[in-house]
Amino acid sequence: MRERDEDLSQCVEECEIAVTVNGNRYERTVPVRLLLSDFLRHELHLTGTHVGCEHGVCGCCTVLFNGEAVRACLMFAVQADGMAITTIEGMAGVNSELHPIQQAFREKHGLQCGFCTPGIIMSVHAMLHEHPDPSEDEIRHELSGNICRCTGYQNIVEAVKLAAERLRVQHMEVE
Amino acid sequence: MATRWFGAPVQRLEDPRLLRGRGNYVDDIDLPEMLHAAILRSTSARARIVSIDASAAWSLPGVHLVLTAQDLGEILEPSPLLVPHPALTQPRTQLPLARDEVRYVGEAVALVVADNRYIAEDALDLIDVEYEPLPVVHSLGVASASDGPLVHEDVPGNVAAHLAQTVGDPDSVFASAPHVMRETLLMDRGAAMPMECRGVVARWDAQDSMLTCWISTQAPLPIRNGLAAIFHLPEHKVRVVAPDVGGGFGTKIMMFYPEEVLVPFAAMQLDRPVKWIEDRREHFISANQERSQLHEVEYAFDDEGILLGVRDTFLHDAGAYTPYGIIVPIITACTLPGPYRLRHYASEFTVLYTNKVPVSPYRGAGRPHAVFVMERIMDRIARELHLDRLEVRSRNFISPDEFPWDVGLVYQDGGPTRYDSGDYQAGLDKLKALLDYDNFPALKTQARKEGRYLGIGMGAYVEGTGIGPYEGAMVRVESDGRVFVTTGVTTQGQAHMTTFAQIVADQLGIAPEDVLVTTGDTQTFNWGVGTYASRAATVAGSAIHIAAVKVREKTKQVAADLFEAAPDDIELAGGKVFVRDAPHRALTLGQVAISANPLRYAYGENARKLMSMKLAGPRPGPALPEERGGPGLEASGFYSPPHGSFASGIHGAIIEVDPVTCNVTFVKYAAVHDCGRVINPIVVEGQVHGGVAQGIGGAFFERLVYDEEGQLINASFMDYLLPTAAEVPPLLVDHVETPSPLNPLGVKGAGEAGVIPVPALFASAIDDALSPFDIRIREMPLHPSRLYELLREAKIEQSASGPPS
Numbered sequence: 001m002r003e004r005d006e007d008l009s010q011c012v013e014e015c016e017i018a019v020t021v022n023g024n025r026y027e028r029t030v031p032v033r034l035l036l037s038d039f040l041r042h043e044l045h046l047t048g049t050h051v052g053c054e055h056g057v058c059g060c061c062t063v064l065f066n067g068e069a070v071r072a073c074l075m076f077a078v079q080a081d082g083m084a085i086t087t088i089e090g091m092a093g094v095n096s097e098l099h100p101i102q103q104a105f106r107e108k109h110g111l112q113c114g115f116c117t118p119g120i121i122m123s124v125h126a127m128l129h130e131h132p133d134p135s136e137d138e139i140r141h142e143l144s145g146n147i148c149r150c151t152g153y154q155n156i157v158e159a160v161k162l163a164a165e166r167l168r169v170q171h172m173e174v175e
Numbered sequence: 176m177a178t179r180w181f182g183a184p185v186q187r188l189e190d191p192r193l194l195r196g197r198g199n200y201v202d203d204i205d206l207p208e209m210l211h212a213a214i215l216r217s218t219s220a221r222a223r224i225v226s227i228d229a230s231a232a233w234s235l236p237g238v239h240l241v242l243t244a245q246d247l248g249e250i251l252e253p254s255p256l257l258v259p260h261p262a263l264t265q266p267r268t269q270l271p272l273a274r275d276e277v278r279y280v281g282e283a284v285a286l287v288v289a290d291n292r293y294i295a296e297d298a299l300d301l302i303d304v305e306y307e308p309l310p311v312v313h314s315l316g317v318a319s320a321s322d323g324p325l326v327h328e329d330v331p332g333n334v335a336a337h338l339a340q341t342v343g344d345p346d347s348v349f350a351s352a353p354h355v356m357r358e359t360l361l362m363d364r365g366a367a368m369p370m371e372c373r374g375v376v377a378r379w380d381a382q383d384s385m386l387t388c389w390i391s392t393q394a395p396l397p398i399r400n401g402l403a404a405i406f407h408l409p410e411h412k413v414r415v416v417a418p419d420v421g422g423g424f425g426t427k428i429m430m431f432y433p434e435e436v437l438v439p440f441a442a443m444q445l446d447r448p449v450k451w452i453e454d455r456r457e458h459f460i461s462a463n464q465e466r467s468q469l470h471e472v473e474y475a476f477d478d479e480g481i482l483l484g485v486r487d488t489f490l491h492d493a494g495a496y497t498p499y500g501i502i503v504p505i506i507t508a509c510t511l512p513g514p515y516r517l518r519h520y521a522s523e524f525t526v527l528y529t530n531k532v533p534v535s536p537y538r539g540a541g542r543p544h545a546v547f548v549m550e551r552i553m554d555r556i557a558r559e560l561h562l563d564r565l566e567v568r569s570r571n572f573i574s575p576d577e578f579p580w581d582v583g584l585v586y587q588d589g590g591p592t593r594y595d596s597g598d599y600q601a602g603l604d605k606l607k608a609l610l611d612y613d614n615f616p617a618l619k620t621q622a623r624k625e626g627r628y629l630g631i632g633m634g635a636y637v638e639g640t641g642i643g644p645y646e647g648a649m650v651r652v653e654s655d656g657r658v659f660v661t662t663g664v665t666t667q668g669q670a671h672m673t674t675f676a677q678i679v680a681d682q683l684g685i686a687p688e689d690v691l692v693t694t695g696d697t698q699t700f701n702w703g704v705g706t707y708a709s710r711a712a713t714v715a716g717s718a719i720h721i722a723a724v725k726v727r728e729k730t731k732q733v734a735a736d737l738f739e740a741a742p743d744d745i746e747l748a749g750g751k752v753f754v755r756d757a758p759h760r761a762l763t764l765g766q767v768a769i770s771a772n773p774l775r776y777a778y779g780e781n782a783r784k785l786m787s788m789k790l791a792g793p794r795p796g797p798a799l800p801e802e803r804g805g806p807g808l809e810a811s812g813f814y815s816p817p818h819g820s821f822a823s824g825i826h827g828a829i830i831e832v833d834p835v836t837c838n839v840t841f842v843k844y845a846a847v848h849d850c851g852r853v854i855n856p857i858v859v860e861g862q863v864h865g866g867v868a869q870g871i872g873g874a875f876f877e878r879l880v881y882d883e884e885g886q887l888i889n890a891s892f893m894d895y896l897l898p899t900a901a902e903v904p905p906l907l908v909d910h911v912e913t914p915s916p917l918n919p920l921g922v923k924g925a926g927e928a929g930v931i932p933v934p935a936l937f938a939s940a941i942d943d944a945l946s947p948f949d950i951r952i953r954e955m956p957l958h959p960s961r962l963y964e965l966l967r968e969a970k971i972e973q974s975a976s977g978p979p980s
Contacts, residue, residue: 033293047203048196050421052370053455057892060370088196102194106186109857112865113668114193115200115370115421136905143900147892149370149422150668152864152929153900 017081021046022090030077037061039077040087048088048118052147059146062119063087069126088118091125100170101125101163110159112150120146120156128164132171136161180677181920184857185687189672198419201374201391202452209376210239212438212451213295215285215302216460217277220313220530220885221326222306224275224284231301232287237294240441241302242286244274250405250440254431257397258500258587262338263526265330269496269533271433271440277306278326278495279530280886281460283433288441288449311530311885315469315490318527326495326528335493336501336526340508342583343519345475348484352475354559360470360551361954362544362934364492364879365872366462367537368897369667371421372453373462375434377442387414388439391421392695393428394705396663398435399697405436406443410701417695423667424869425536426462428707429498459890464879465503465537467492468544474552475519480560480567484519487511487548491526492534499535501526502587506541506639509584509592513549514599514635514823515571522584530885536707538869539930546636547955550935553635554942555951564939565603565612568635568825572599575913587708588642590818595923596913599635602825602847605909606633609845610827618829619943628834629842630944633827634932640822640850640924641713641917645815647702648715650679650722652730652808654772654781656750656765658683658690660722663703664715665695669926670858674712675719677854678920682723683730684747685764702813709822709924712854714814717918722812730808733771734762737790762788764808772806773798820915822923824848826867826932828904830940837962839875839941841904849911851923859925860908866929867906872898873930874937878956948973 018027021044028043035054040046040063052060054073061072064086091099098106101124111117120143127134127142134142139160140153148156192198229241244251253268273282285302289295310324317323318333326333349355376389386408392398392415399415402408420427434451442449453462470489476482491504508522553571557564573580575598582592607613615631622629648662660679666672676690683690693699703715731745734752738745744755753761762770765781773793777785799806829842846863853859876896880889889895914921938952941962948969954961 031293038292041202042205045205046196047200047205048198050200050371051202052372052421053892055455055891055893058370058455092195094195094197098191098194105194106190109187109861111187111190111193111668112670112861113370113420113422114189114198115419117193118196121194140900144902145899147370147897147899149368149424149869149897150865151861152866152868152906153903154864154906155861157900157905 015078017078019080020084022086032076032078034077035073036075036077036080037072040072046087046089050115050118052116057147058116059123060116060119062122062146064122064126067129069123088121091121100166104159104163104166108155108159108162110151110156116146116148120148124160124163128167132164132168134164180680180687181854183677183855185673185677185855187670187673188676188688189670200371200419200421201376201389204376204389204418206376206378206448209448209450210288210290210445211292211295212286212288212441212449213292213299214283214434214451214457215287215299216457217273217280217282217284219277219306219308220280220311221309222277223309224273224277225305225307227285228303229285232298235294235298235301237290238287238298239445240288241298242272242437242441243284244270244272247271250436254498255401256500257430257498258502260336260500263336263497263501265335266497266500267327267330268498269433271436279532281457281532283461286437286441288445311883312528313530313881313883313885315467315492315527315529318529319490326530330528333528334525335497335528338501338505339523340584341521345484345486345519345521348519349473349475349486352483353477355473355475356555357471357473358953360472360548362466362468362547363956364464364467365537365877365956366464366879367424367426369422369424369426372455372458373427373432373434374452375438376448376450377439378448379443379446381446385412385414386439386443389416389418390435391427392417393423393665393667393707394430395665395695395697396703397705398430401430402439406439414698417665420665420667424538425540425707427667428705429463429535455892456890459895460532460887463535464494464532465534465540466544466873468507470548472548472552476556478560480556480562480570482515482517482552482556482571485511485517485552486521488523491524492529492531493526494529494531494533496533497526498533503534503536503541505587507545509582509586509639510542510545510637511549512582513546514573514597514637515549516573531881538866538927540708540927542636542638542927542931543870543873543934546634546932547935547938550634550932550939554939565607565633569600569603573597586639586819588819592639593818594637594821595915595917597821597823597849598911598913599823602823602849602911605847605911606825606827606845609847609907609909610829610843615829628832628944629829630832630940630942631827631829632936632938632940632943633825634935634939635825636932637821637823638709638924638928638931639819640709641816642708642710642819643816644704645813646704646715646718647700647811647813648719648722649700649809649811650719650726652683652726652764652768654765654769654777654779656689656763656768656781658685660690660719661693661696661699662715662719663700664706664711667706669711669862670855671711674854674858675716678716678720679723682720682727683764685750689750709926709928713820713918713922713924714816716854716922717814717920718812720919721814722810725810725812726808729771729810730764730767733808734767737762737770739791768808771803771808814918816917820851820917820923822850822925822928824928824932826936828936828940830944832941832944834966837959837966844904845907846929847909847911848928849913850925850928851915852912852921853910854922862925863908863929864906866927867933868898868903870930870933871903874934874956875958876956878958
């Protein structure tokens with residue numbers, strides 16, 4: 001850590017962090033004010049995490065933080081030190097099959113411009129982990145933290161229903 | 176010709192990339208040595224700029240460039256007037272950076288380029304601008320007041336334009352009509368709010384004298400042409416690309432936004448790539464907005480509920496500048512007659528400047544306002560005559576045998592407002608079925624017994640779509656048999672990669688996934704305008720169809736020579752080109768493409784197989800006979816519609832109003848839509864769904880609130896509420912298909928339709944739900960607290976005039 005001013009010994013400009021993203025460990029020195037969303041996008045070049053409002057409402061920047069959905073625009077990169085993050089790029093490799101949630105979005109036409117989609121998929125991932133069998137009302141309530149301006153949500157809700165059903169079947173088969 | 180893919184619910188070809196987070200939006204572009212820009216924006220709605228001191232910003236480490244108006248040299252020119260009109264007598268457009276005066280909060284004043292965005296924003300804080308405040312025009316009321324403040328000192332009365340059009344003889348009709356009513360109706364400001372804000376990346380390549388810009392825009396070709404002129408570059412040395420665009424809804428059809436000139440200018444000055452990405456706060460105060468109009472309408476009708484005449488006079492809020500001319504109010508004037516047989520109509524509007532963000536089309540573009548006015552009229556006629564609201568509409572509908580129907584007005588494209596086809600009653604009948612309309616009264620009565628207030632509302636509309644001037648496309652079969660298609664329009668989520676591929680696949684007998692569509696790259700296609708006015712599928716789609724037909728014909732010609740058969744005996748299907756009734760005499764499409772390109776060398780599997788086949792040898796003479804018109808299987812096509820086509824529809828909803836909180840919830844929502852022939856039903860339904868959601872926002876949540884100082888006081892998603900999945904109800908969608916006779920595909924546009932009737936039907940449903948209180952909604956958008964005020968006023972009025980009889 002580099003000290004900025006002897007009189008403000010608590011005030012540092014940069015910090016070393018070690019973060020695991022999509023299973024890969026990254027060590028970086030970052031400005032303390034760097035947002036987690038900017039860290040993911042500009043430092044790690046994981047540009048699938050989008051930034052739609054930078055004030056924590058639209059949900060485009062949603063990532064999984066130790067398995068929980070969080071808004072990367074409301075966190076600093078330094079807060080991720082020692083943590084495990086999953087971004088949309090971690091859901092399916094470039095050449096591997098789509099994750100069942102992604103596949104359901106494709107089949108149900110749950111995206112148009114695609115800008116909000118990564119954030120929604122991460123939110124849905126966390127939602128279905130918590131509630132594997134949500135009702136339509138629960139789906140709509142849970143989705144209300146992500147704004148989509150294109151689809152009117154109808155097909156997103158349908159995609160979540162389909163994904164939930166497939167993931168339940170998959171889960172039963174594993175058991 | 177079998178049209179196997181046209182009309183099929185083909186899954187989107189663009190999705191896998193976007194679903195994996197592998198899209199390529201402007202902010203995803205990362206170039207070596209790239210710098211980052213931030214814009215200093217006016218904090219005052221109207222002020223004189225006394226001085227700007229940028230010295231502290233310049234001295235901040237990491238800052239590379241600070242620009243104010245005085246640094247811009249010859250590029251300090253007002254942006255072009257995109258759509259001039261004789262009635263627009265006082266057009267005013269914006270400078271890239273304000274020079275002497277600022278006219279809205281958010282107007283660009285200075286630009287900083289630094290190592291990163293954080294430093295660039297630090298530097299903005301160090302720029303000292305001294306403003307001398309001037310009186311602010313914050314509303315249409317202030318703008319129209321005599322002797323009030325002016326937005327532009329040299330524009331008297333703030334009047335940018337005035338236009339009157341008359342159809343028939345409304346004055347005589349009003350003089351003798353059995354019923355005449357008048358009222359004032361208001362629509363306030365809202366905004367498109369795409370999830371991706373605007374953004375520009377510019378790279379100047381000095382070795383190649385080439386400027387490349389990636390812009391989140393709906394119109395790369397016009398921007399390319401404009402930038403070439405501004406920077407004195409050959410057009411082919413300027414490349415503008417609209418990569419993946421995260422929603423546009425009209426606000427990105429504008430040119431030039433100041434940043435679209437400033438960022439390339441900075442990149443050329445610094446000889447390094449520069450990126451500027453708009454943040455949401457900036458988007459609220461600098462991306463164009465719409466919707467504010469104040470209508471004074473008079474209407475005459477007979478005892479049967481037939482509308483005899485309308486006289487509508489309205490004020491249109493242009494904001495501080497008029498880059499997009501008076502397109503929006505013209506569309507309002509021309510859309511107002513709607514699906515009705517209106518023969519006597521006087522329309523007059525005045526466009527006024529205000530100290531607010533400039534206005535240009537936002538999805539619907541003047542139409543929701545017009546439909547709100549006309550549908551309020553229909554509801555009022557029904558109420559006055561104690562008729563069913565849908566019945567009144569039926570009585571006034573233009574019938575299917577009356578097309579083409581001339582409204583008698585000049586449309587936004589300068590052509591006639593002429594409806595090409597439609598069947599409005601068929602739509603109404605379908606809506607009734609979807610809503611279970613005939614059983615609603617019983618449902619409502621039952622609910623009232625339980626203390627609940629249910630209401631049903633409806634809104635019918637027409638939408639001018641598919642206007643000119645033209646679009647074009649190039650279709651080329653590559654040697655592996657896949658087909659490259661490129662066109663000048665852009666894509667912001669409308670599934671053009673899929674629907675355009677479907678059009679080509681049918682002509683060339685291949686699967687859509689073998690058609691690779693590129694949109695919005697000026698280096699791949701040189702001609703066209705852009706994506707707006709629900710015209711991409713209609714105009715560019717038709718051009719693509721025309722080009723694909725040419726390629727099919729050439730394919731048949733080339734194959735006929737190879738097989739020594741007649742071109743008419745050649746068929747294209749399943750990726751093969753073969754002789755009818757002799758399917759063993761077949762080549763792949765790629766092999767025909769190779770044959771059509773008489774090279775000395777050809778590579779790949781297709782070429783090897785071709786060499787081993789027994790085919791007719793080349794004819795004597797040139798390798799490329801003149802009648803082939805050039806090498807390869809390639810053709811360009813252009814389509815220029817004679818005039819716009821008119822889509823139509825009718826939506827209805829059942830709502831419940833909580834009389835205590837005045838919150839409104841949708842119980843049911845149904846949309847019936849006619850966009851001519853449907854290329855891909857899931858795509859069209861998706862467009863309708865999204866439009867309705869935006870319409871619900873524009874009816875009950877989304878109102879941009881400016882205070883008396885011209886400050887937008889709800890410039891965040893915390894305060895300006897976009898509807899979420901919890902507010903948008905499940906939507907029922909049905910189609911009527913009346914093909915357009917104007918284009919070879921029979922299609923009409925679908926992009927904007929969903930949003931258009933929502934304010935109208937919302938008002939209709941609230942009136943119905945709160946009919947015991949004799950409510951009449953005359954303004955949009957509403958919100959619970961405003962509805963509460965209206966309900967309170969209605970109750971006070973009722974108690975003053977005694978209990979309802």
